[in-house]
Amino acid sequence: MQNRVISRPPVPPTEVAVNAGPEVARFRQEFREWLKQHAPADLRGVAWPVSEHSPHRQRLLEWGNVLAEAGYMCVAWPTEYGGRGLSPTEIAVMNEEFDSANVPRVTRGRAETTVGPAIIAHGSPEQKAYFLPRIISGEHVYSQGFSEPNSGSDLASLRTSGFVEGDELVINGQKVWTSGYYEATMMFVLVRTDPDSSRHSGISYVLVPVKDNGPGTGVEFRPIRQLTGKSGFAETFFEDARVPLFNVIGQLNDGWRVTVTTLGHERGNRATTAHVGYARDFWALVEQLRSRGDLSNPVVREKLAWAWTQIETMRFSGLQLLATLAAGQDASSRAENGSSTKIRWSEYARRFGEIALDLIGPDGLTSGNSNPGRLGHWQESFLSSRSGTIWGGTAEVQRNIIAERVLGMPKENRGQGR
Numbered sequence: 001m002q003n004r005v006i007s008r009p010p011v012p013p014t015e016v017a018v019n020a021g022p023e024v025a026r027f028r029q030e031f032r033e034w035l036k037q038h039a040p041a042d043l044r045g046v047a048w049p050v051s052e053h054s055p056h057r058q059r060l061l062e063w064g065n066v067l068a069e070a071g072y073m074c075v076a077w078p079t080e081y082g083g084r085g086l087s088p089t090e091i092a093v094m095n096e097e098f099d100s101a102n103v104p105r106v107t108r109g110r111a112e113t114t115v116g117p118a119i120i121a122h123g124s125p126e127q128k129a130y131f132l133p134r135i136i137s138g139e140h141v142y143s144q145g146f147s148e149p150n151s152g153s154d155l156a157s158l159r160t161s162g163f164v165e166g167d168e169l170v171i172n173g174q175k176v177w178t179s180g181y182y183e184a185t186m187m188f189v190l191v192r193t194d195p196d197s198s199r200h201s202g203i204s205y206v207l208v209p210v211k212d213n214g215p216g217t218g219v220e221f222r223p224i225r226q227l228t229g230k231s232g233f234a235e236t237f238f239e240d241a242r243v244p245l246f247n248v249i250g251q252l253n254d255g256w257r258v259t260v261t262t263l264g265h266e267r268g269n270r271a272t273t274a275h276v277g278y279a280r281d282f283w284a285l286v287e288q289l290r291s292r293g294d295l296s297n298p299v300v301r302e303k304l305a306w307a308w309t310q311i312e313t314m315r316f317s318g319l320q321l322l323a324t325l326a327a328g329q330d331a332s333s334r335a336e337n338g339s340s341t342k343i344r345w346s347e348y349a350r351r352f353g354e355i356a357l358d359l360i361g362p363d364g365l366t367s368g369n370s371n372p373g374r375l376g377h378w379q380e381s382f383l384s385s386r387s388g389t390i391w392g393g394t395a396e397v398q399r400n401i402i403a404e405r406v407l408g409m410p411k412e413n414r415g416q417g418r
């Protein structure tokens with residue numbers, strides 16, 4: 001009786017797509033076999049995405065290349081663009097198999113889930129032929145240049161400017177909160193290219209090469225130190241940065257359409273997988289508390305029960321969303337959509353961060369590793385979870401979206417935010 005609620009083996013809940021029909025079952029078997037043969041033993045249990053300090057960085061990149069060569073990268077993209085044309089259900093199956101094998105699914109990050117789909121939807125044949133293979137190969141790693149110092153939720157108020165000179169666009173201005181700048185070779189940037197325009201017209205969506213940046217190169221990153229002590233993001237300054245007009249996706253001044261495609265993917269893509277990582281963290285916490293003999297404490301058990309209930313809720317809402325997508329339906333006006341999922345996982349992560357530190361107690365104040373100045377796991381997840389309700393569209397803005405699109409309430413009197 002004592003450990004009934006939390007004695008479940010430390011395996012995240014998987015097989016969300018278990019009864020999806022014979023074709024999906026065949027795909028699962030094929031991929032499971034492939035993974036058995038190729039999964040690198042030294043990466044078992046290693047986390048992806050990689051942080052700037054990860055000791056596994058190089059090995060993860062190599063593992064990503066193995067996946068790309070075998071055709072397991074950008075799997076949602078149509079086959080004609082180098083993808084595999086997998087359905088949301090098949091992708092869920094793939095995630096489950098990575099999870100069962102306990103190896104990370106290395107992806108091309110936002111290039112795969114946001115820029116790539118935007119290029120596929122709005123790029124010219126020549127742009128698709130040039131940019132998409134470079135995303136798959138990992139040559140082009142993208143950071144996102146949307147937010148500006150006075151323009152975050154209200155993205156359409158952006159002021160970074162661009163003017164055409166010959167066959168180039170010349171960019172001046174500043175972006176902020178550029179995540180992953182340290183590994184980026186490219187940046188997708190929103191630029192106001194019609195100075196007489198306002199709001200959503202007159203904006204262009206530009207792919208800016210940023211590899212050898214620094215003072216005097218036209219693009220300069222100035223790292224911002226975060227709560228965790230790391231510098232995962234930067235301010236980005238453009239000073240007469242020159243980009244070929246070829247790199248403008250969609251038409252000049254018509255970038256808002258491309259942006260809407262990008263934002264839709266940004267919000268939706270964690271829906272069916274978010275619970276897996278949280279389940280891992282949950283069981284890691286349970287194990288730590290078990291080793292200290294804390295599991296019989298009713299206060300501990302109550303908090304863990306709350307957390308597990310939330311994880312199960314996330315799993316079920318992910319399933320619901322998956323079912324909608326698998327039926328080929330648009331989920332944006334449904335109760336389970338990208339916005340509701342984002343609110344749920346980001347608010348859960350904040351609360352779980354607090355609970356974990358609370359339950360660990362004074363041990364949570366020491367780093368638990370020998371590297372001076374580095375945080376322990378629970379400290380880091382507590383601090384980094386603070387930002388989840390902000391990035392990718394704040395919780396308040398997501399609630400507005402639900403109010404308007406799901407509940408049909410009157411629109412707020414404002415421009416279209418993020």
Ligand SMILES: Cc1cc2nc3c(=O)[nH]c(=O)nc-3n(C[C@H](O)[C@H](O)[C@H](O)COP(=O)(O)OP(=O)(O)OC[C@H]3O[C@@H](n4cnc5c(N)ncnc54)[C@H](O)[C@@H]3O)c2cc1C
Pocket residue numbers: 143144145146147148149150151152153154176177178179180233387390391392393394395396397400412414417418
């Ligand atoms: C960790 C992290 C990583 C990020 N990475 C990137 C990145 O790589 N690239 C990038 O371009 N940006 C990035 N961002 C920026 C992020 O997208 C913005 O912070 C976010 O869109 C909010 O904008 P803001 O910070 O300007 O806040 P504001 O828009 O100024 O909002 C301030 C407050 O007002 C509320 N608010 C604003 N408008 C409304 C409204 N209409 N109704 C109700 N409430 C409202 C907000 O919810 C918030 O609480 C990142 C942010 C964080 C924290």
